[in-house]
Amino acid sequence: MRQMWVWMLLMALAFVNDRSHCCLDEERISLLEIKAWFNHAGAPGSYYLDGWGKEHFNCCNWDWVVCDNTTNRLIELDLSYVNYDGLNAVEDLDLNASLFLPFKELEILDLSANQLVGGLKNQGFQLLVSRLRQFEELDLSDNKFNDSILSSLSGFSTLKSLDLSSNMFIGSTGLNGLRKLETLYLDSTDFMESILIGSLGTLPSLKTLHASDSNFKHFGKGQ
Ligand SMILES: *[C@@H]1O[C@H](CO)[C@@H](O)[C@H](O)[C@H]1NC(C)=O
Ligand SMILES: *[C@@H]1O[C@H](CO)[C@@H](O)[C@H](O)[C@H]1NC(C)=O
Ligand SMILES: *[C@@H]1O[C@H](CO)[C@@H](O)[C@H](O)[C@H]1NC(C)=O
Numbered sequence: 224m225r226q227m228w229v230w231m232l233l234m235a236l237a238f239v240n241d242r243s244h245c246c247l248d249e250e251r252i253s254l255l256e257i258k259a260w261f262n263h264a265g266a267p268g269s270y271y272l273d274g275w276g277k278e279h280f281n282c283c284n285w286d287w288v289v290c291d292n293t294t295n296r297l298i299e300l301d302l303s304y305v306n307y308d309g310l311n312a313v314e315d316l317d318l319n320a321s322l323f324l325p326f327k328e329l330e331i332l333d334l335s336a337n338q339l340v341g342g343l344k345n346q347g348f349q350l351l352v353s354r355l356r357q358f359e360e361l362d363l364s365d366n367k368f369n370d371s372i373l374s375s376l377s378g379f380s381t382l383k384s385l386d387l388s389s390n391m392f393i394g395s396t397g398l399n400g401l402r403k404l405e406t407l408y409l410d411s412t413d414f415m416e417s418i419l420i421g422s423l424g425t426l427p428s429l430k431t432l433h434a435s436d437s438n439f440k441h442f443g444k445g446q
Pocket of ligand 1: 292
């Protein structure tokens with residue numbers, strides 16, 4: 224009988240220990256919703272997320288996820304190339320930023336190459352501005368965002384690096400409020416208007432602008 228108790232105690236301790244290294248329920252649930260969002264859209268790379276929810280209860284061990292090892296909260300999420308097929312066209316995907324609301328300590332988010340468009344009504348990046356207080360890197364490259372999303376990025380005052388390359392921006396809207404932004408990527412952009420480039424002078428921390436393969440030949444037309 225005593226052995227039985229010792230065994231049960233050990234099991235309980237193992238369980239508590241396991242739980243203490245776990246990701247938060249709300250973060251795990253959101254990851255599963257993100258997986259369902261891609262699956263529902265028929266995203267060709269959905270299989271990258273197949274392991275999510277299957278192997279471990281602890282989402283900090285899942286692929287493409289990094290957690291802080293003291294708070295066990297998600298700090299990095301790489302969702303690049305999920306809605307992507309190297310050979311064939313894929314359906315546009317509407318951004319639903321609500322899916323990212325629980326990730327309060329998120330520092331790095333990669334959404335590149337997902338054929339993303341602006342976002343459902345009231346589901347844009349502005350939703351995340353007051354939530355992601357430690358947000359440092361956002362990669363939106365290789366999507367189909369247009370100038371209408373730029374104003375929704377303005378509140379990200381902690382952001383240090385922003386990649387907007389290879390989208391449908393034409394430069395008709397400025398970037399403001401990104402006080403900590405050091406590096407901006409605007410590669411492969413066909414600038415028809417100069418407002419976006421003109422606004423960069425108001426970003427106090429900007430050190431590096433990448434704009435290779437971009438086209439500026441329309442600048443100053445009609446002036
Ligand atoms: C926590 O992670 C950092 C880097 O992410 C690493 O340098 C450090 O050793 C880790 N600490 C523990 C206790 O695992
Ligand atoms: C966006 O995601 C949230 C959170 O999962 C969900 O409640 C909402 O229904 C989604 N919106 C749409 C239009 O799919
Ligand atoms: C920009 O994208 C949004 C969302 O997809 C769309 O509703 C809007 O018509 C686009 N604007 C332009 C000028 O293409």
